[in-house]
Amino acid sequence: MTEGTRDPRPIAPVSKRKAAAAARATRRLGVEDWTTAALGVLLRKGVAAITISTLCDELGVTKGSFYWHFDGIDQLLETTAQSWCADHNDAARGFHDLEELPPQQRLARMGELLTGERVWQVELAVRDWARTNAKVAEAVKALDQRIFHTLSDTLVDMGFSTEQAQMRAGLMCFAGIGFVHGNQNLPVPSEEQRREFFRFITSKQS
Amino acid sequence: MTEGTRDPRPIAPVSKRKAAAAARATRRLGVEDWTTAALGVLLRKGVAAITISTLCDELGVTKGSFYWHFDGIDQLLETTAQSWCADHNDAARGFHDLEELPPQQRLARMGELLTGERVWQVELAVRDWARTNAKVAEAVKALDQRIFHTLSDTLVDMGFSTEQAQMRAGLMCFAGIGFVHGNQNLPVPSEEQRREFFRFITSKQS
DNA sequence: ACCTGAACACCGTTCAAGT
DNA sequence: ACCTGAACACCGTTCAAGT
Numbered sequence: 001m002t003e004g005t006r007d008p009r010p011i012a013p014v015s016k017r018k019a020a021a022a023a024r025a026t027r028r029l030g031v032e033d034w035t036t037a038a039l040g041v042l043l044r045k046g047v048a049a050i051t052i053s054t055l056c057d058e059l060g061v062t063k064g065s066f067y068w069h070f071d072g073i074d075q076l077l078e079t080t081a082q083s084w085c086a087d088h089n090d091a092a093r094g095f096h097d098l099e100e101l102p103p104q105q106r107l108a109r110m111g112e113l114l115t116g117e118r119v120w121q122v123e124l125a126v127r128d129w130a131r132t133n134a135k136v137a138e139a140v141k142a143l144d145q146r147i148f149h150t151l152s153d154t155l156v157d158m159g160f161s162t163e164q165a166q167m168r169a170g171l172m173c174f175a176g177i178g179f180v181h182g183n184q185n186l187p188v189p190s191e192e193q194r195r196e197f198f199r200f201i202t203s204k205q206s
Numbered sequence: 207m208t209e210g211t212r213d214p215r216p217i218a219p220v221s222k223r224k225a226a227a228a229a230r231a232t233r234r235l236g237v238e239d240w241t242t243a244a245l246g247v248l249l250r251k252g253v254a255a256i257t258i259s260t261l262c263d264e265l266g267v268t269k270g271s272f273y274w275h276f277d278g279i280d281q282l283l284e285t286t287a288q289s290w291c292a293d294h295n296d297a298a299r300g301f302h303d304l305e306e307l308p309p310q311q312r313l314a315r316m317g318e319l320l321t322g323e324r325v326w327q328v329e330l331a332v333r334d335w336a337r338t339n340a341k342v343a344e345a346v347k348a349l350d351q352r353i354f355h356t357l358s359d360t361l362v363d364m365g366f367s368t369e370q371a372q373m374r375a376g377l378m379c380f381a382g383i384g385f386v387h388g389n390q391n392l393p394v395p396s397e398e399q400r401r402e403f404f405r406f407i408t409s410k411q412s
Numbered sequence: 413a414c415c416t417g418a419a420c421a422c423c424g425t426t427c428a429a430g431t
Numbered sequence: 432a433c434c435t436g437a438a439c440a441c442c443g444t445t446c447a448a449g450t
Contacts, residue, residue: 028414048254048338053442065415067444127387128337132254137390144391166393167402173392175377178384181333184343185350186379196373205409234433259423271434273425 029059031069035080042080043122047129050077081135084126088139095150103157107198110150114176115194123180148173158202168201235265237275241286248286249328253335256283287341290332298349301356309363313404316356320382321400329386354379364408374407 037058041050052066052073059065070076098109113119130137148169155165189197243264247256258272258279265271276282304315319325336343354375361371395403 046337051442052444061414062416063443064417064446067446068414073443128334131334141391144388148392163399163402167395167399167406170392170395170399171377171381171403171406174382174384174388175380176384177388178380178382178386180384181387182350182380182383185347186354186376189373189376193369193373193376196369197377200373200377200411203411205406205411257423258425267433268435269424270427270436273427274433279424 029061029065029069031079032083033059034066034069034076035083038076038080039084042125042129046125047132052076077133078135081129081133081139085135085139088143095146099150103154104202106154107151107202110147111194111198114147115179120180120183127177127180144173144177147176155202172201235267235271235275237285238289239265240272240275240282241289244282244286245290248331248335252331253338258282283339284341287335287339287345291341291345294345294349298352301352305356309360310408312360313357313408316353317400317404320353321385326386326389333383333386350379350383353382361408378407 034055037055038050041054041058050073052063056063056066066076070079094113095110098106101109126136127140130140151172152165152169155168156162160168240261243261244256247260247264256279258269262269262272272282276285300319301316304312307315332342333346336346357378358371358375361374362368366374
């Protein structure tokens with residue numbers, strides 16, 4: 001998020017590491033510098049690429065420095081997870097506002113919020129991460145449930161029975177998660193198909 | 207699959223490795239021994255746990271042995287992938303038989319095939335693996351598309367238009383994939399809910 | 413308070429030498 | 432043909448020593 005805060009006085013770089021060290025100048029690192037660096041690598045190259053050596057090169061320090069701030073790579077991951085969860089909850093707060101919209105518009109708005117291009121990237125990375133980090137898994141789970149309940153409540157508002165609402169909300173949630181994980185494998189639905197989908201999910205049966 | 211083929215003459219084990227070496231006796235290893243070992247670790251502990259050292263301990267040999275059979279860990283993974291794909295295609299062949307069933311039963315049968323307990327485990331492991339191995343990704347994609355088309359064709363047989371059939375088949379596929387990845391996060395649908403789901407997906411709109 | 417530098421264990425990789 | 436054993440590079444981890 002706040003990436004370009006470090007002023008880049010241009011100095012002829014002898015090596016990447018020397019250059020980074022020079023850019024940093026006298027300023028010393030804090031925990032936050034490591035977590036934002038880790039988050040950056042996560043989104044660019046995935047969890048597996050988050051390596052102490054890589055981060056050290058990127059920040060222009062040696063590995064001993066890392067171990068002054070953290071007990072080990074697990075703690076770094078955990079701390080980064082917490083930091084991400086905080087930001088993430090802020091972002092999810094956009095959901096609160098829309099609980100006052102009329103049901104139909106609420107559904108449409110949620111559809112938009114959850115199908116943005118960048119969202120996929122982050123979602124995939126984070127859900128991958130969740131497989132090896134309980135804290136992240138918990139955050140993802142909370143978000144999933146929140147979306148499920150918002151959808152379900154909306155459908156109830158539209159006149160569906162609790163059972164029908166839950167079945168359809170569950171269907172939408174699973175389809176959304178599946179879309180994030182498998183959209184390379186199947187034809188991506190067109191705009192018209194998405195509209196038809198919403199028409200179907202909110203239709204009464206014959 | 208074929209696991210208990212090695213006769214386990216019980217010998218007092220000095221160490222795990224010595225024990226494994228003794229069990230193997232004079233028999234020397236082939237490529238297959240390595241791939242089945244890798245597959246075993248994959249299902250038990252995930253891709254990340256497939257390490258040359260681990261496999262060597264398990265098979266009772268040194269790492270030099272590994273490098274006589276394979277150029278590196280990537281090739282091991284690739285070969286294991288091919289071996290898995292072969293087995294997997296055999297398993298997927300169960301789909302051919304059911305293209306002669308009446309549409310309704312076909313849907314129900316596919317539902318059963320795709321929601322077995324063990325299937326999830328394997329699916330999750332394999333889809334995780336697919337993220338770092340193109341060959342596996344390709345096999346998974348082929349399977350997804352096959353399921354999609356079978357579903358879509360079935361719905362057409364039931365009297366739906368091509369557009370409706372594709373929309374609903376896509377919905378089912380994505381929901382299935384999402385269910386594999388996210389069934390810990392949301393309430394698992396009951397038997398009754400699953401039936402209601404199939405009723406819904408095959409219903410005409412009002 | 414924050415970092416360097418050297419050390420060690422572990423894993424992937426290579427290769428000459430063994431049977 | 433298949434494997435051992437020793438070597439090396441790389442990464443995670445530790446810690447005494449520097450500023």
